[in-house]
Every structure is written in C-alpha cells, then in structure tokens.
Amino acid sequence: MTQIAPVPAAPADGPVPSGPPAGRSGSGNRTLTYLRYVAGKLLGAVVSLLAVLVTSFFLFRLIPGDPVTQMTRGRPISQEQLDALRLEFGLDLPVWQQFLDYCGNVLTGDFGTSYQFRAPVMDKIGEAVMPTLLLTFTAFVIYTALGVFLGTRSAWRHNSRGDKVNTGLALVLFSVPSFWLGLLAIIILANGVGPLPGLFPTGGMETGEEGLDHVLDVAHHMVLPVLTLVAVDYGQTLLVTRSALLDEMGSDYLTTARAKGLRDDQVRTRHAVPNALLPTMTLIFVNLGRTVAGVILVETVFSWPGLGSLFYQALSVPDLPLVQGLFFFFAATMILANMLADLIYPLLDPRVGNQ
Amino acid sequence: MNSQEAHGRTGRRHRAPRLVAAMGALALAFTGAAATPLNPAPAEARAQAAEDKQVLTVAVAQSVDSLSPFLAGRLVSTSIHRLMYEYLLNYDPETNEPVPAFATKWEASEDKLTWTYTIRDDSKWSDGKPATAEDAAWTLGKMMSDDAAATANGSFVGNFESVSAPSKDQLVIKLKKPQATMTALDIPIVPKHIWEKVTDFSKFNNDQKFPIVGNGPFVLTDYKVDQYVKLEPNKDFWRGAPKFDELVFKYYKDGDAAVAALKKGEVSFVPNLTPAQADDLKTAGNIKVNDAPGRRFFALAVNPGAKAKDGAKLGDGHESLLDQRVRNALFKAVDRDAIIDKVFQGHAVKGEGYIPPRYDKYFWKPSPDQELTYDIDAANKLLDDAGLKKKDGKRVDEDGKPIVYRVLCHATDPNDKAIGQYLEEWWGQLGIGMDLQCSDNVSDPWLAGTYDLAFDGWSVNPDPDFVLSIHTCDALPATKEDVGATDNFICDKKYDELYQEQLAEYDPAKRADLVKQMQSHLYDLGYMNVMAYPNAVEAYRSDQIKSITTMPTEAGNIYGQDGYWSWWSAEPVAADEASSEDSGSTGVIIGIVAGVVVLVAVGAFLAMRRRSTADERE
Numbered sequence: 001m002t003q004i005a006p007v008p009a010a011p012a013d014g015p016v017p018s019g020p021p022a023g024r025s026g027s028g029n030r031t032l033t034y035l036r037y038v039a040g041k042l043l044g045a046v047v048s049l050l051a052v053l054v055t056s057f058f059l060f061r062l063i064p065g066d067p068v069t070q071m072t073r074g075r076p077i078s079q080e081q082l083d084a085l086r087l088e089f090g091l092d093l094p095v096w097q098q099f100l101d102y103c104g105n106v107l108t109g110d111f112g113t114s115y116q117f118r119a120p121v122m123d124k125i126g127e128a129v130m131p132t133l134l135l136t137f138t139a140f141v142i143y144t145a146l147g148v149f150l151g152t153r154s155a156w157r158h159n160s161r162g163d164k165v166n167t168g169l170a171l172v173l174f175s176v177p178s179f180w181l182g183l184l185a186i187i188i189l190a191n192g193v194g195p196l197p198g199l200f201p202t203g204g205m206e207t208g209e210e211g212l213d214h215v216l217d218v219a220h221h222m223v224l225p226v227l228t229l230v231a232v233d234y235g236q237t238l239l240v241t242r243s244a245l246l247d248e249m250g251s252d253y254l255t256t257a258r259a260k261g262l263r264d265d266q267v268r269t270r271h272a273v274p275n276a277l278l279p280t281m282t283l284i285f286v287n288l289g290r291t292v293a294g295v296i297l298v299e300t301v302f303s304w305p306g307l308g309s310l311f312y313q314a315l316s317v318p319d320l321p322l323v324q325g326l327f328f329f330f331a332a333t334m335i336l337a338n339m340l341a342d343l344i345y346p347l348l349d350p351r352v353g354n355q
Numbered sequence: 356m357n358s359q360e361a362h363g364r365t366g367r368r369h370r371a372p373r374l375v376a377a378m379g380a381l382a383l384a385f386t387g388a389a390a391t392p393l394n395p396a397p398a399e400a401r402a403q404a405a406e407d408k409q410v411l412t413v414a415v416a417q418s419v420d421s422l423s424p425f426l427a428g429r430l431v432s433t434s435i436h437r438l439m440y441e442y443l444l445n446y447d448p449e450t451n452e453p454v455p456a457f458a459t460k461w462e463a464s465e466d467k468l469t470w471t472y473t474i475r476d477d478s479k480w481s482d483g484k485p486a487t488a489e490d491a492a493w494t495l496g497k498m499m500s501d502d503a504a505a506t507a508n509g510s511f512v513g514n515f516e517s518v519s520a521p522s523k524d525q526l527v528i529k530l531k532k533p534q535a536t537m538t539a540l541d542i543p544i545v546p547k548h549i550w551e552k553v554t555d556f557s558k559f560n561n562d563q564k565f566p567i568v569g570n571g572p573f574v575l576t577d578y579k580v581d582q583y584v585k586l587e588p589n590k591d592f593w594r595g596a597p598k599f600d601e602l603v604f605k606y607y608k609d610g611d612a613a614v615a616a617l618k619k620g621e622v623s624f625v626p627n628l629t630p631a632q633a634d635d636l637k638t639a640g641n642i643k644v645n646d647a648p649g650r651r652f653f654a655l656a657v658n659p660g661a662k663a664k665d666g667a668k669l670g671d672g673h674e675s676l677l678d679q680r681v682r683n684a685l686f687k688a689v690d691r692d693a694i695i696d697k698v699f700q701g702h703a704v705k706g707e708g709y710i711p712p713r714y715d716k717y718f719w720k721p722s723p724d725q726e727l728t729y730d731i732d733a734a735n736k737l738l739d740d741a742g743l744k745k746k747d748g749k750r751v752d753e754d755g756k757p758i759v760y761r762v763l764c765h766a767t768d769p770n771d772k773a774i775g776q777y778l779e780e781w782w783g784q785l786g787i788g789m790d791l792q793c794s795d796n797v798s799d800p801w802l803a804g805t806y807d808l809a810f811d812g813w814s815v816n817p818d819p820d821f822v823l824s825i826h827t828c829d830a831l832p833a834t835k836e837d838v839g840a841t842d843n844f845i846c847d848k849k850y851d852e853l854y855q856e857q858l859a860e861y862d863p864a865k866r867a868d869l870v871k872q873m874q875s876h877l878y879d880l881g882y883m884n885v886m887a888y889p890n891a892v893e894a895y896r897s898d899q900i901k902s903i904t905t906m907p908t909e910a911g912n913i914y915g916q917d918g919y920w921s922w923w924s925a926e927p928v929a930a931d932e933a934s935s936e937d938s939g940s941t942g943v944i945i946g947i948v949a950g951v952v953v954l955v956a957v958g959a960f961l962a963m964r965r966r967s968t969a970d971e972r973e
Contacts, residue, residue: 069798069838072428081509082838084502088557116420118560127580179609186612191619202616203607205582300608305581309608313418316795 034346041342045335052331056324057102061095063318067115070317089115089320102324111328112321116313121325124310129292131205132299132306135222136291139229144284146230147237151280154238155245156268167242174235182228182301189224200224203303225302229295233287240283244276251275278349282341289337293330409927411599411900412622413914414613415606418581422561424543425497425504430915433541435584435604437919439569440543443472443491443526448906448920451714451817452863453538457491457570458526463861467533468516472526477593478570480546485523486570492520493547495528503557508542533859535866539818541917546570572597572923581606597923617642617894624895626914630700633892641898646702647905647912648713649891653706653770655689655884656811657682661804661844664828667835669844670804673760675743675752682881683727684737685808688781690729691886698773702892706885709874710819713888713907716863717819719871721878731784738785750786759788763800763809766793771810774886802838811843811883817917819870820858826877827851845882891915901926 068085086092090101105112111121150170154163173181192198201207201221209217248254249272257267296308307326314322345352417431424436441457453461458472474488495518497504498511505512512518516529528537549568553559561567566587567575572594573586584604588597605622607613614632616622618639628636628644636642658672675681691705704712707720721727743750749757762778764771775791782789792806800806813822824830828846832839850873857869877883891912895903904924905911913921 063796066798066802066838069802070796077840078510078513079833079837079839080513081502081505085506088503113558117418118421118423118426118558183609183611183615186615191615198619202619202621203609203612204605206579208577208579208583208585301612303581303606303608303612305579305606309581 030350037346038343041339045339048335049332052328052335053103053106056327056331057099060318060320060323060327063315067091067317067320071116106328111325114314114322115319116317117319117322121321124322125307125325125329128305128307128310131304132295132308133291134218135225135299135304135306136229136295138222139226139233140287140291142226143230143234144237144287147234148241148277148280150234151238151241152245152268152273155242155249155276156264156272158242158246167239170235170238173231174233174239176232177297178228178232178295179297179301181231182225182298185224185228186301189227203301205304221302225298225304228298228302237280237283237287241276241280244279245272248272248276278345281344281348285337285341285344288340289334292333407930408600409598409930410601410603411624411922411925411927412603412605413922414616414622414625415604416608416610416613416627418606419562419578419584422567422575422578423556423559424507424545424561425556426506426560428507431604434915435575435586436543437571438573438586438602438922439567439571439575440545441478441486441570442542442544443540444538445919446817446906446917448904448911448916448918449908451716451907451917457486457544461538463537467859467861468530470528470530470537472528474524474526475593476524479591480548480568480570481566481574481589481591482546482549482568484546484548486544486546487523488520488526489523490547491526491544492518493551494542494544497550497556498542501556503555506557511540511542533861535858535860536818536820539816539820541816544570572919573602581608594923598926599922602922614894617896620896620899622896623899624893624913626891626893628892628894630702630892633702633894636894641896642894643897644892644894645905645913647891647893647910648704648711649889649912650711650713650814650816650915651812651889652709652711652815652885653703653810653812653887653889655686655886656809656843657685657882657884658804658807658809658843659845659882662831662846663835663837664831664833664839665835669832669835670800670806672804673752673758673807675741675758676760676807678741679879679881680737680741681743682884684734684741684785685782685787686727686881686884687730687734687737688785689778689884689886690781692729693777694774694886697777698770699887699889703887703889706887708871709822709877709883709885710815710870711888713911714815714817714819716867717870717874719874721875725875725878727878727881727884731781734785738787745786748786749788757788758786759790760807761790761792761805763797763806764791764793765797765810766795768810770889774810801843804844809843812889813842814915823854823857823870823873826883827854843882845877845880847876847880850876850880898928901928 067089068082068091072082072085090098093101102112109122111125113119114121114124117124147170150166154166157163186202187193188196190198190200190202200223203221205221206214206217251272254267254272257271258264262270292307293311295306296312298304299306299308300312307330310322311326311330313319314326415431417429419427419432419435420429421427421432422435424440427433427436443456443458444453444461445456446452447454455475457474457478459475460473461470463470472488472491474486474491476485478486480486495512495515498509499505499515499518502509514531514534516531518529519527521527530537546568562578565576565578569575570589570592572589572592574589575584576587577583577585583606586602588599588602590596607616607622607625610625610627610629610632613622613625614628614636617625617636620641633644633646637644657676658670660672660674660677661669663669695701695703695705707726708718710717710719712718738750743752743758745751746755746757751757760782762775764775766772772791772793775789775793779789779791792800794800797809801809813825815822825840825842826845826847827841828848828851830839830841831844831846832841853869853873853876857866857873860866860869891914893913895913902925903913904920905913906916906918906920
C-alpha cells in the first residue's frame, strides 16, 4: 500500500549532532511518541473498565423487581424457601457489602453464580460466546468487505445509475427491521415459496451431528442469519466509505497520479482508497466491538443460542450476577476494540500519534 | 493496442469485478444449500442412516432453568422431568383422578397422619438397577433435610414429620397434620445410588453426563443449552415403551419461526399459538390444530386493602373497593361474551367459577340468581346503593374527587391491553375512570399493594390445593417487609375455615363439595372475578403423528400435561404412509446448486481473464 499522507520530515539540513544518525533518531522519537500515546490509551482503557465495573453493579439494582419472587412466582413455595434463596444469593446483605464482595470476586475472575441457571456466570457466557462470535464475526467480515467494496464503486462512479441503485438498496435494507427481514428470509428461503424449495433450516444452530457433518450442519444453519445481518448492516459501511472517498476525489494528488499515466483502477485502489479508509476504520472497529454484544433480534428470530438472548433472559428476572457479568463483558470488549482502533490509527496515519 | 480497444476493455473491466462480487455473494448464499443434495440435509441424512428413525420434534421457547429435579421450576423443565422420572402417582388422562405410577397402592391410617405407599416391583433404573421404596424415601428425605434440595418442591414436604422405607416395596410418610393432597405429590423420584454422590444440591444441574439415569418413559440422552433436549424411549418402562424412536425438544425463540418450521415439517408439534397463527394453520395441509380447553383462568383481581399478617397496611388500594356492592357492580359491567369473541377470538371459554371446567370434579358455576350477569343499569344501581354519587356524570368518592381505578396490566400480554380498553368503555358508562398501568414487571406494585385492580391468571393442577391456598390468610406476608405466597392479599375467615376443612377431608366427594363452597364464597366476595378460561391452542403434523392422547382425552391439551400421556402415547405415521413431498424438490435443489456452481466458475474465469489482461498492460 502506498501511503500518500504527509509524514513529518526528518530535519533536512543544519548541523547533525553526533550520536545516532538523524534518521534513526527521528524513528526513536517517533517510537517514544507512539509508546507515550499507547500508554495514554491503555490508561484510559483501564479507567473505563473500572467505571464499567462500578456501573454494572449499581445500574442493574435500579431495575424494579425482586429476583427471588420473580423466579418463584406461580408455583407453590413457602416463606422459608424464599428466605433460604435470599440467603443463598446473598441478597440479605447490605448493598455496600454485596458491592465489596462483588469487586473482590471480579478481581479473581469470579462473576458469581447465575440465579436462574445455578451455574457460574463465566460458564454461561462461555457457552453462548462462541455461537455469537461465529455468527456475528462471519457477518462482520462479509458486510465490511461488501460495504467497502460497494462503497468504493459507488463513490468512484457517483451519480451513475449503479451508484443510485447501490446506495438506494443499502439505505432500504439498512432501514428494514432485522427481525422482519429474518422472518421474510425464513418464509421464502427456509420454507420455500412456489417452485422454490425450502433450502435452509428454519432455526437453531445444529441438529447434533459429529465431525465434518457437524461443520456442514452448522454452516447450513448459519446461512440465513448471516445473510440477514449482512443485508441490514452492510449499508452503513457502504455509505461511510462512499462519502469518505467522495471527499478525497477532488484532491490534487489524484490528478497527479492520473497525470503519471496510472490506470483508473490503480488511482482508486492505490491512492484514493487508502486515504479515504480512516473513517471507515473507525466504523469497522465500532462494529467489531459490537459483534460480541450479540444481535438479540436476529438471534431470537433464528433461535440462535447466543449472548443476545442470554442477556434478555438475564434481564427479565433480573438475574443480577448474569446481567452484571454480561454487561461487563460487553463493555470490556467494546473498550478493547476501541483501544485496538486507537493503537492502529497511528500506523495507518502517522499524523494521529503526533497530535 | 488501439485506444478503442482499450476503451472497450475498460468497460468490461468495470463489469467483471462486479460480476465476481455478485457470484461471491451467490456462492455464499448457496454454500449451505449445497450441503442439501451433496450431504443431504443433516436431519434427513440421519433419518436415512438410521433406517427412517421416527423422530417426534416439539418446538419450545422457554430455556431449561435446570435439569436437576431439585432445582427446576419452569414448565419446560418439569415437563421433561415427568418423562425422565416416575412420580409416586399419576393422573388419569380421562378423569384426572390419581392412578398408579411408581406406587401401585396408597392408603391413609385411621388418624389420617400416616400414609403408606406400595412401590411397584417392575420398575428399574435405566442403568439396570432396581428402583425401590428406598429411592423414594431418600429423595423425599433429602428435600426435608437439605434446604438446597428443597428449592423446587420443598412445599410438598413442609408438613412431613418423617419418611421411611421399611421394605423395598413400602414407603411410609408420617404427617404433622392431615393433608388431602397426599395423592398429588408431584415430585420426581431420583435414583439414590446416583444422587447420593452429589455434594452441593444448589449447584448441581444434572446436565454433564448423558444418558441421565431415570425410570420414566423416556431417557434423556443429550442436551445443548437453548438448542435441543433429546430423549429416547425407555425400552423397559413398566407401562410399555413409547412408540417414537426419539423425542426432541427443539428451541424456537420466535413463535412465527416455529410455525414456519411446522409448516415445513421440521417440527412435529408447536404449542401456544396466537389466534392468527391458529387460523393460518387451519388451512395448511397435513396440520391439525388442537384448540382445547385450557388449565388457566383469566381474572380481574381486586385489592382488598392489602395487609400483612401482623396487621400492617400495605399500599394504597382504593377505599371504595372495600364495599362488596362496588366490586360486584364493576364485574356486572364486564361483558364476558364480548371478551371471548373480540379479544380471544373464540379461543377461550366464558369465565364462571374459580376452577376451569376441564376439572369437572371441582368445577363450580354460580346459580342464575347468584351470577353477576352483564347489566350496566343494574351495576349503576348497585353503585348508587353503595353511596357513590355522580357529579358531572362522574362517580366521586367521599372527598368529592372523581374515582379513577388503577388497573395493573402485563405489558407482555396483548390480552390485558385489549381487555383494558373494553373495561375503560364499560366502566365509563358507570361514571368510573380507569388508569391502565401496563408494565413489564408488575410484581413490584403488586407485592406492595399499590394498585386497585389487576389482571390475574393461574394454571390449575388436577389437585386445586395450591390455587386455593394463595387466598388464605396464612399466605399473607408475615410483615410489611416480607413477601408472602398470597395472590392478591385476600384474607377471609369463612374461606379459611373451608380451606382447612377440605385439606383434612380424605373423602374425594366431600372434599370436592367443600372446594365448590369455597369457590361460591370467593365469587360472592368479588375480589377474584374470572372472566375467561383461555384455550390451549397448539398444532401438530398429522403426517408425522398418527395419534396422541390429550388430557382430558375428550378435549384437552397436549403440551404441559399433568402426566406423560401425550408423548408416551404418541404414535408415528408409518414410513410408507408419510407423504413424500420433499422428494420432488430434491431435483430442483440439485438444479439450483448446479447452476450456481456454473455461475461461480464463469465468474472466476472472467476474473482471472481480467487480471491477466491487466497484468499484460502494466
């Protein structure tokens, strides 16, 4: 990739002090600046995580409802049983005591035991995180690639019929509720309409196969939810890429590149796109952080056993340890993704690290 | 190369990558489809491999809370436990009367305090060990001695003095005081030799080792959280093995997706249909809709001036509702026929007594004189008699303020909202205002007593003890800070006396009579007004299930029965009778996939060609 963006130049003239050559000194300074930048970002991330830790505890205690009565409502239960449950969950302790216990446990990686599932919160998250990642990350890769690709094409030939169809379709799909699109996909592609047979399963992630059959089985189940997610999400990347590239298109350096005799394709892929990609990168990392939070509506429509539906179930009790654990996990992932973006920016655009 | 040629190529160059992209997207979309013909749809492949294994697939939405019978409280989990473990007794699908299950005989002593159960000798655990009275005594004893083991079913053993197994076929339970519900102990009996190794019952979920040892009609063989629960027939089940080769509870978190799966034949059975879904399925081929009397009642509960046992007042229920004439007037202004027609769209039965008519032994309905029929004029007169004056067309309280009742409604239940709108109109004719308070979580205002009326509903068991007990003074919270088992804070001396009397009455007919008297009194009190008994609306594939037992057998539900009758009795349609709709589509699928493969190949060829010409030019 050719990087056109201006790079702070090493001193071109003047006396060169003894010691390491100027070039290396510049590089050393740059490394130092970068390290300082990295340290700042890391510190920021740690502070954010601590804030999340506190918020996750207190936020969910504001949800109305007593977990024990919610869980036991509708079946014969005695006062003694209710009291025993409160004691077991530690709900009889004062809130500050619960908070101290919570902080202490979290520091040792223990998020407690889910009230409703009677299993360690980390186990419940562990069970659901892989299905979610498999679904959302696959969709993320496809919609990002598709969005960048189509966005580039659209901008390069803006106002053409292709551009109008592209952006129009992306906007329509972006505005469509994902659960509705998912149901439509089930009715048309899973059930079949007219001569079109039902090609995909109506829901779930697997039927319980072993070995290679299992892989094919999961892939078969994944197609519709992935398609739905891609259809709903690619538009955003497309539009951001398109507008960023449009901003670049009038630049002089592109005229220079063309004057050098470069082909249109090359001007686009080697010069314009790399410079236009920065806003898209921001979006990509935001989306990357989002992948873990699950996609509750799509997971529900396709009965995908992921984090989104787990979070919903946890909230409806409220299953405090599970809700707290999930909230912390989601927030931590988002913070990490943002930090990753922050760390990568200076590599993509050296101006960032120097500011 | 001349310029014209170059132009022409440029044009193609722009089309080619787009074509490739389109191919790529298509290829992705059909990757899964490719699995269909080449590696025939996994479920089908498995069926073929297992020589047309007949699988009964039930769509469920509720997550399993625990597979441990000591912890599980949700309907999906307890229904599965019914299939895995025998209970002491079962309920006859026809009459709802207790019938033999793990116990073959049961009798009470003269003083009503000792119950002796004879345990069958032909039941064994799925690991081959015999199932005996010792297992039953251990299970019940564990629930009495370990708080964690009492989590789910502790209330059943609350009145037990001791439990013992003097011999392999005798279980003896001594009670603190008489308890008529000893034939309704819905407790799964577990194998002692497996469960005595469990150290912490509060954390053991019974979901790590499969198959799970049990003695019910099915053996649980596999479970994946929120994906499926698989069970296979217990070939040694004393009543006879179930006829399907496998029973699968498969997760569909969305009702419409489950209906789509039923239409396609991916599942055999779907419960809890909405009226729209049921109407849609009635016209679909090979599907039978079962619109049966349900176990639930749907009522309008009134806040009777909520109090704790120690007399402390809770909340701020409207004073005027303490007058029985006002409560009766409100219910006289409820057109139950309209609710059945307009809200439930015919999928419910008009409400009368507290216990639904499917339990005919306990069902009671008001006499014509007693019945609070829909009559706005009579309701207005009752309010006049009660001294609620009208001012500018609105009823006012003693302070002259217009009366507006707060009605609690479940935001998740569309029926609550719809009926709320009707009530507003009907009560408007009485000059009474209404504030419909819909919320996701009604528990807080409910338990705090900060409401005037509320939409209420419970599922009733063949033994009605529990739904009767929640209206006794004993169910009230001990103090303001506690939470009681009470439903809506009713506490009435006469009702309580009748409740105690029926609990100690071991003669079924006499007990039923007492239960009817309780319902009559509850009806007159006007704190619990039953508007409807919603139907259980469910559907199954008639090309997969040949016959299935409903409960009651005449007209009853299939999912969530008080027994294992439906899944145990279900008979599959013989393989040669089943329709072979799918075979025709295989050709189409092969055609589509072949087409896609060709398209992808053409796309790849174009892409490579473009690249090579581009390289040449560079």
